[in-house]
Amino acid sequence: MTFSRDSYRVTIVGAGIVGLFTAYHLARAGAGPVLVVDKGFLSSGASGRNGGGVRQQWETRSTVRLARESVRAYRRFGIEFGFNIWFRQTGYLFLAESPAELERLRSVHTLVASEGLSSRVLDASGVASLVEGIAPGAALGGTYLATDGTLYPFPVIWGAYEAARSLGVEVALGVEALGVGTDDGRVRGLVTSDGSVATPTVVNAAGGWSGDFSRRCGLDVPNVATRHEILATEATKPFLDPMVVRVSDGLYFSQTMRGEIVGGLALPHRPGTSAGLGSSPEFLTTMARALVGLLPRLGSMGVIRAWSGYYDDTPDGFPVIGEDPRLRGFVHANGFGGHGFMLAPAASRRVALAALGQPTDLDPSQFSPARFREPTARTAVERLQLG
Amino acid sequence: MTTENSWPSPEWDLFGAIGLLRPGGVDTLHGLRRPAFATRLFQGMVRRLAGTGAPPTEVGSRALSAPPVERTADVTVLGAGAAGRAVVDALVARGLRPVVLERALRTPPVPGAELFSATTAVFLPPPADAGERPFTILAFREPAQGFRIGTRAVVLATGRYDASLLFAGNDRPGVVSADAAIALSQAPRSPPFRRAVVVGGDRRVAEVLAACGGSVDAVVAPGEIRPEVVRAANDLGVLLYPRSLLLRANGRHRVRSVRIRARGGGAEATVSCDAVVLAHRRIPHAQLFFQAGAKMEWRPGPGAYAPVVRADGRTSVPGLFAAGAVAGVPPSDYARHAEALGDSLLRGTDRSEPPPAAAVAEAPTELLGYYRELLRIPGHGRWTACPCVDVLVSEVERAHRSGYRGIEVVKRVTGLGTGICQGRYCLPDALLLLSILEDRPPPQVGYITQRPPVVPTPLAALAALPTPSPAEVVP
Secondary structure, eight states, X not given: OOOSOSBOSEEEEOOSHHHHHHHHHHHHTTOOOEEEEESSOTTOXXXXXXXXXXXXXXXXXXXXXXXXXXXXXXXXXXXXXSOOOOOBOOOEEEEESSHHHHHHHHHHHHHHHHTTOOEEEEEHHHHHHHSTXXXXXXXXXXXXXXXXXXXXXXXXXXXXXXXXXXXXXXXXXXXXXXXXXEETTEEEEEEETTEEEEOSOEEEOOGGGHHHHHHHTTOOOOOEEEEEEEEEEOOBOOOOOSEEEETTXXXXXXXXXXXXXXXXXXXXXXXXXXXXXOOOHHHHHHXXXXXXXXXXXXXXXXXXXXXXXXXXXXXTSOOEEEEOTTSBTEEEEEOOTTOHHHHHHHHHHHHHHHHTTOOOSSOHHHHOGGGGTSGGGOOOOOOOOOO | OOSSSSSBOSSSBTTHHHHHHOTTOOOTTTSSOOSHHHHHHHHHHXXXXXXXXXXXXXXXXXXXXXXXXXXXXXXXXXOOSHHHHXXXXXXXXXXXXXXXXXXXXXXXXXXXXXXXXXXXXXXXXXXOSSSSOOEEEEEEXXXXXXXXXXXXXXXXXXXXXXXXXXOBTTTSTTEEEHHHHHHHHXXXXXXXXXXXXXXXXXXXXXXXXXXXXXXXXXXXOSSOOOHHHHHHHHHHTOEEEOSEEEEEEEOSSSOOEEEEEETTTOOEEEEEOSEEEEOSOEEEOOHHHHHHTOOEEEETTTTEEEEOOBTTSBOSSTTEEEOGGGGTOOGGGHHHHHHHHHHHHHTOOOOSOOOBOOOOOOOOOOHHHHHHHHTTSTTGGGSEEETTTTEEHHHHHHHHHTTOOSHHHHHHHHOTTOSTTTTTTTHHHHHHHHHHHHTSOHHHHOOOOOOSOSSOEEHXXXXXXXXXXXXXXXX
């Protein structure tokens, strides 16, 4: 038996950013014993595989608000958690190639600006002034929000991990959650590869594997894991400040504090977690063509590493946060669609409340697990699932 | 000079003061995070220091564009060294005309094969489930010509490389690998060193002495020195220091001497020299096997992973073969092994499980014990564990003290192995270091996923390769 106790107030499946932040908030609230299990090593999932982008430009007000709250949390992170996460507010630039795309971005701008964020709509020359050397005619225009930014994902995980542990949270790595023990329609325990523990609350924060875990617990969920590939180049003298995102193909890239260009783009892959986390020649060539086509000066830069991670996608683009109506004590904290880092600091506060059975300010028609049961319950769709 | 990472000029580098003030390095993970205005100042400074050279230019990038090369082949052989050539001979004798890729800039012709020199295979994904040519190889020819090869079978004869060693000043100019020393000694110009210290005690040292013995002053060995090396050294008048710790390379701009100490707490000595040649340990070039999904095994001799290879060169991946040193075949056996490989390859996809190849007899490495002794030396924390990203041994030890375990996590905490060599240089030592810190055998420390590409590959080379069919691209 790996665990120090027989029973926990809350058990969390997944030691990624959502699971660790949730554990941290639970411990701060004095919730009682908290256990986090993860079948991999720390940062082995999407939390250690993402491009580090943090933006507040979204198509729905609720997402803009969660993202804005998360940006505030990242600004304080160094003081609160003791780690330098290299959070750099150098902006997010969305590129439009057609009038229709620009119109779509304009409505994003209107919404974002109405939330008090200083978003700007740019024409082609405005774009060129932010991305030195962009190919002529590559973009018709775009939107830019200077307070969006990038961070280095790993120290966020180390900070949350060490803070949660110092508050008494137990984190068991290399331990796979196999299912839940139930009785009378509610959770009584968590079954793991290292034995079972008693618990009234299981939080499914397993990212790309959350759909697998829910289904293993007998809960039919619409989450789909999709593989997204990403690459990094060798470091060069910094010349690019904002994160650049193209609406048409989901191309995104930024330059890290070390000087590497890091980015990806959307390609169709077999859905599900069975295909594994490799890279593909199609991605390398398509991505290289997209980068060099947009910014020809990148041609001489060498790719040093390519990898992939899972997006945990939902049909309407919103995460799933809250107790499952079919199984009491089973709390969802998943479906972040590749944007866990952008929303987790704010979202995990709500997850912690939900895990303790307390009400949250989240709109059930957008976030609750129940919304998939009755399609008419859904009121909005978040389609800006890029970068 | 605007391209150097020094300010305001290479002669007056004010940022160099950081190195003087903080010889143990700056802790960027925990340090410099408060208050907010200081963080911004610091980030601006780091931004100024980051990267190397000048930002890329469009002119420079356009100069790299070259029409890509597309080929299909029955067999593709990667590596045109002695083992690769033996395999090509065997395949040609069986009526095949393989495609051969070789990294070296100048390679003698390979009769019967289509040879591309100065060409490095960078990506060999696991084979497709179906199709006539299940393997795809991405490669590039210097400086930036893209290659895509579809092939039925692949033979990897990628050889081995000389590993690094931890000691103070191991990143000084003048510290070179045996590969580099031998190659430089064959170049038609004045030798790059005249009084080298060679590190190691087995056959590799004999090879260095044979190639550039006249420019070697001494041999320092972590363990015993083999009799054949002793004989060669005596003939050349080279001094021998068996069972010695290499503590430090002295010299500011270039190695001027090394400080050594007899193992087990003996006396220290200084040996003057103008180069340190590392010939103590050779590691298989195994990245492409990892990429292709071949079953790997830990070899305690070199302290590294190598593919599991059958007696006829087959790996666990049907259609993927290994030849030469990377398969553990000694040079005297290359021709015989190539014949067996050729027969097996022609038989086609045989999925039966034959008995595994005989275990390769390799001298057990004493490096673990050597490092255990070395790491008790005060000040070892300032040694460079990963020169690409400038990670010190103390940073690895600090990560260990903070509770992080396993190479995958320590890599992410410290940045070790994430630079341009992707861990080829630092990983062999890092595994031993973690094995000592975590008190478990090196294979239990884990391994980092070997991600493509094997070497930095220009975006221009990849971008020139043909577009995948439109159906594959998301609108």
